Amino acid sequence: MTGLPANTARRTKGLRREEPAVLVGVSVDHIVRPEQGRASAPSAQVCAALARALQLGDAEQEHLFRLAGHATGGGRISRLVSASIRRLVERTGERPVAVFDAMRNLLLWNRLWAALAGDPSQLREADRNLLWLHFTGTSDCHLYGPGSTEALDASLGADLRRSTGRYLEDPQPRQLAARLNETSPQFRELRLRHEIAEHCPTITRVVHSEVGTLALDCDILTTQRHDPRSW
Structure with a gap:
């Protein structure tokens, strides 16, 4: 399996609990607690x-x-990546x-994305969200639209x-909006406009803390089977 040492001597078949924990970026206890009934089911992320x-x-x-407990359908956001x-x-x-x-939760990425935007595996699960990183300024990579600085926002x-x-039956978008409302005055102002739109492909200006300013084509692909989008 990718990311694990090969040909490791094992007394029994299968993965040790610490191995998927390392790959996922959570503690071993995070894996064990649901097994033992000491915690609720793991989050969708x-x-x-x-x-x-x-x-x-x-x-x-x-x-x-x-x-x-994260079955798709019924007005809930899909987190499945085919x-x-x-x-x-x-x-x-x-x-x-x-x-x-x-709702822009980051589900999967490649090495170049991690180099550009920062390694998501180093973030808390709750912070692996494009809107959170963008509006709180906690990323090394800041995004701007091709026109005014407020266009992408x-x-x-x-x-x-x-x-x-x-997705009326999914509470997470409302929870994210409430969290951003408390943290970002910029987002709070945008929410007052009550605008509804779909974010579209565009030329995005990226300002990186080490590399500087880059102008990149931003293409968005939406899967047919599920709702996740590739950037």
Whole structure:
């Protein structure tokens, strides 16, 4: 399995608990507590990371999410990343690529994305969100639209409002909006406009703390089977 040492002597078949924990970026206790009934089911983000680390197929992913209480449908955002999209990201090494769900939670990324935007595995799970990183300024990489500096802000804020209305039974978009409302005056101002829109491909100006300013084409691909989007 990618990221684990090969040919390791084992007394029993299968993975040790610490191995998927390392790949997912959580503590071993995070894996053990749900097994022992000492915690609720893992979050959708942890399930997505587990599916990626264990290289699960589409049916296996759906079963994992269903067992954890994150079944798709019923007005909830899908966090499933199909095996074909996962392979595409793994094989694309010439440009930064990342996969997000409908509320911009980061589900999957390649090495160039980590080099450009900072390694998401070093962040808390709750902070692996494009809007959170953008509006709180906690990323080494800052994004701007091709026109005014507020153009991208308005587009991202309107996109979150659209997702909130589209997935009425999913509380997470509203929770993210409330969290941003408390933290970012800029986002709070955008929310007062009540704009609804879908964020579209554009030329994005990237200001990196070490590299400087880059002008990049930003393409967005939406999968047909599920809602995650690739950047």
